[in-house]
Amino acid sequence: MDEPVTETPGADADGGEHFKPTGTLFVLAIFVATIILLWGSVYVILLSRGVTS
Amino acid sequence: MTAPPTDAQPQKESMGIDPYERNWMRFSIVLLVVFLTAVTVAGFAMGFQVPGEEGRVDPATITEAGPFANPGVRQIAPSEFEVYVVSRTFNFDPAEIVVPQGATVTIYVTSQDVQHGFKITDTNVNMQVVPGQVSKLTYTFDRVGEFPYLCTEYCGIGHAAMFGTVKVVPPSEFEEAGA
Numbered sequence: 001m002d003e004p005v006t007e008t009p010g011a012d013a014d015g016g017e018h019f020k021p022t023g024t025l026f027v028l029a030i031f032v033a034t035i036i037l038l039w040g041s042v043y044v045i046l047l048s049r050g051v052t053s
Numbered sequence: 054m055t056a057p058p059t060d061a062q063p064q065k066e067s068m069g070i071d072p073y074e075r076n077w078m079r080f081s082i083v084l085l086v087v088f089l090t091a092v093t094v095a096g097f098a099m100g101f102q103v104p105g106e107e108g109r110v111d112p113a114t115i116t117e118a119g120p121f122a123n124p125g126v127r128q129i130a131p132s133e134f135e136v137y138v139v140s141r142t143f144n145f146d147p148a149e150i151v152v153p154q155g156a157t158v159t160i161y162v163t164s165q166d167v168q169h170g171f172k173i174t175d176t177n178v179n180m181q182v183v184p185g186q187v188s189k190l191t192y193t194f195d196r197v198g199e200f201p202y203l204c205t206e207y208c209g210i211g212h213a214a215m216f217g218t219v220k221v222v223p224p225s226e227f228e229e230a231g232a
Contacts, residue, residue: 021073028077035084043091046101052177053102053191 104180107189112165115139121163126150138162140169140182143211145202150219152194153227159191170205173219181206194221 070078095101115121116139124137124146134156139146141164152158162171162182169182173192180188194200204215222230 025073032080039088043095046095046177047099049175049177050193050195051100051102052104053100 101177102190104188104190107161107187109185110163110187112163112184115163115165120161126152132156134158136160138171138217139165140171140204140215141165142167142209143204143215145171145204145215145217148217150202150217151227151230152219152221153224154197154221155193155195155224156221157191157193159189161187161189163187167208168206169208169215171202172205173200173202175200178202179205194219197221197223 110119110121120137121139124139126147127135127137129135132153132155134152136147136150136158138150138160140162150158160171160178160180162180163186164182164184166184168184170180171182171188172179176192176194178190178192180190182188198221200219200221202217202219204212206212208215
């Protein structure tokens with residue numbers, strides 16, 4: 001006899017768990033902000049030091 | 054009974070990419086485009102160039118003939134200078150370069166023995182110095198001050214002591230010194 005199928009909250013059509021990875025998003029946000037700040041500051045320093053040709 | 058899938062929908066789902074992963078891929082592509090744009094703007098619109106190979110010399114004979122036989126600063130126009138620098142373990146010749154503020158200086162540097170580096174601090178001048186090859190960069194010194202130049206390629210036990218100084222002085226002082 002088949003057992004009754006219960007719907008899991010947050011499950012998608014395939015039955016996979018679909019959740020919001022808040023922690024991962026937080027770490028990625030820090031990573032992205034760091035990349036932008038470090039790379040941006042290096043680029044500004046490059047421009048401020050003048051052209052080499 | 055479910056309806057058969059359409060042609061478009063199954064293809065989209067078959068990628069099996071999570072929305073977060075898809076957005077991360079989009080962001081990565083955008084980041085690469087931003088980097089490429091920034092480098093392209095600096096290189097082609099603003100004129101930032103990397104050092105090029107200017108020519109070749111024989112390391113064994115550079116002190117006998119040619120411009121590197123008498124390294125130093127040469128004034129070629131009112132505010133334009135050429136500097137020929139010979140690198141060897143463990144010093145630069147000359148160890149001091151004096152130019153007036155606002156001078157546009159073309160630096161030619163080569164090595165007499167092993168591979169060295171030539172970086173002037175607080176500027177974008179940074180070159181590899183390879184024996185047998187002449188590296189060249191042109192830079193305008195707009196600020197008065199002292200700018201040490203260093204060997205940036207480990208070349209032996211005296212590497213840390215291999216340095217010199219670019220002294221940028223006010224034009225009046227440069228004229229008085231008769232440099």
